[in-house]
Amino acid sequence: MPAERPLRVADASVIVHPDAESASKDAADRIERIVADAVAARGKAVLGMATGATPEKVYGLLAARVAAGALSLRDATTYNLDEYYPIQPLDPLSYRSYMHRHLFGRVDLAANRAHILDGTVPEHAAAEHAAQFDRWIEADGGLDLQLLGIGRNGHIGFNEPSDLPVDEFAALPTRLVDLHPITVADAVREFGSPEAVIPRALTMGVRAILAARSIIMLATGAKKAPIVAQALKGPITAAVPASVLRTVADRVVWILDEPAAADLG
Ligand code: PGA
16 A cells, blocks of 8 residues: 655645545544543643544544543543534434534543534524633633544635635634535535525634644545645635634644645645
């Protein structure tokens, strides 16, 4: 099997793997090391989690390691990037359900340390709930890790493309947002039709994401190649949210498979 190849794209550190399996194993290995280092240093690990198709293999690997006794998440706390709004936690399409299926229901993580924005809060309380989520992360000492995927429009979490200046975009708090048309189109895969897609969501803000002590951006598959190249080689702009990760490049690693890296040149 061909080896992974490290790349420097401008200031970004990028690792290209032959396939999604090897990229996912790299991400799982790094998460395991971050947990071990944080628990050794502070007695706990605070992990920002992502949903979507991309991280499923990573969670499968982590769950298998916990089942085998090679890893424990007993000292971990997690904060997920986002949740549809409004949605019931038991709805199979909720990210609470996704995380239960792929990780929480399979590992030794305490139920009161696996935090996901609540798609059932009353609308008048959504802003306060979002602000509270940011305060919980801060009270936990900030994120040791944020795992990210990238949307075809460059979104991170549900921080969608924006015309804000970069510094204002980078300061965005956790909040209720409208989904971008490309995000809605991609969600048809789960929801069945465009009309069925829940068009709003609560998302962790760009500020909390960029403040993470370590960020893993995982992108696999040919569909991500154009946006990965734009985010890494185009201008740093809120119009391509993931490009803003280059403002904290020393804390970010991009883990790609060859198809996702195809447009990097
Ligand atoms: P995907 O989503 O893993 O399902 O492609 C990525 C994202 O939108 O962040």
